[in-house]
Amino acid sequence: MIERKFVSEKLKEFMIGEHVNEKLKHAGQSEIKLKKTPLGEKLIITASRPGLVVGRKGENIKVLTSDLKKKFKLDNPQIEIEEVENQFMDSRIMADKIAMTLERFGAARFKSIGYRVLTDIMNAGALGAEILISGKIPSARAKRWRFYQGYLKKSGSVAVDGVLTSYTIANLKTGVVGIQVRIMPANLELPDKIDYKQAPVLEDVTDKKVAGKTEELSEEVEDKAEKSKKVAKKATKKVAKKATKKTAKKLLKK
Incomplete structure (x- = not known):
């Protein structure tokens, strides 16, 4: 029951x-x-x-x-x-759109209709899309036309649960035409997708400390050398002044 x-x-x-x-x-x-x-x-x-x-x-x-x-x-x-929210990412709406345009304009422009819808789906951000149009189109003999672009899963749980699939029919003068639309959305998480992460760069703290200390020591040495040069210049100036004064006194006494 x-x-x-x-x-x-x-x-x-x-x-x-x-x-x-x-x-x-x-x-x-x-x-x-x-x-x-x-x-x-x-x-x-x-x-x-x-x-x-x-x-x-x-x-x-x-x-x-x-x-x-x-x-x-x-x-x-x-x-x-x-x-x-986004009609181009809906397989049902896209399949009905193809059927309505085929019923309105006929089977002569089926290729342009298929490629136009396919480009709209891919421009909306889909990872991949497939459109199958089967029937007596454009001639009296039945054929299947496939419009495909991007990456699309065909088997596994992702193809069953993740890929959006819709079927519909279009009633034309030549007969019934079957339409299948499959869309793989961009937000679908793939199990075989691997994201490579960059390894963290390890910096040697000891080398930095040693480099900093050596820079400080070199600056101190340079400062001391400049100070010693200034002291030496002052001393030479004083000695020269004293010598000139002594020579001047000797000349005056004579």
Whole structure:
């Protein structure tokens, strides 16, 4: 019974998410969460364009609340809207953007669309990104086109938990086209990344002390030598004065 209840709740949450995605296709929704509160069910919608989610005078919110009550039998649904901080780092928004542009402009410009979205993702600061577009594009024969740049993990726990992956489809005249977007964010900590730290430079304190003492001694020796030179000059001047006085007296006596 517990397993059935758990599966039914998850299935209900999935159906609500699909319904919201259909209603708000152009709002750039990223994530939809359903939480239970004491007042009732709370639906959290994360989107890049919150204004389109609300609609004019809250029309979209009113339609969503009535649909949630009628179709999914929610007693008191409360809708909360959050804005995406960086839409270029969200794989779901980027996949929907590619699908919308392909449906609008057709399959003739699929390469420019893929490369443009890839450059936007890398300019936003991603470590790596990959875009796969598969289907009857541009010809009648099905192919898979790959747009890749940067560093991207393909296996391991980092690829499963850290890399952001999203899938969506685009309905074209030639048929259904599958789109897969994988983004490796810049804040992801890699287990194989090694940061090399510089070894601390050890300074010899004894050498500094000895060098300081030798400098002080050399300065003292220089000062003493200058003082001795000054004393010697004064003594020679005194002797010269005395000698001149004696010679002058002798000349006067004669």
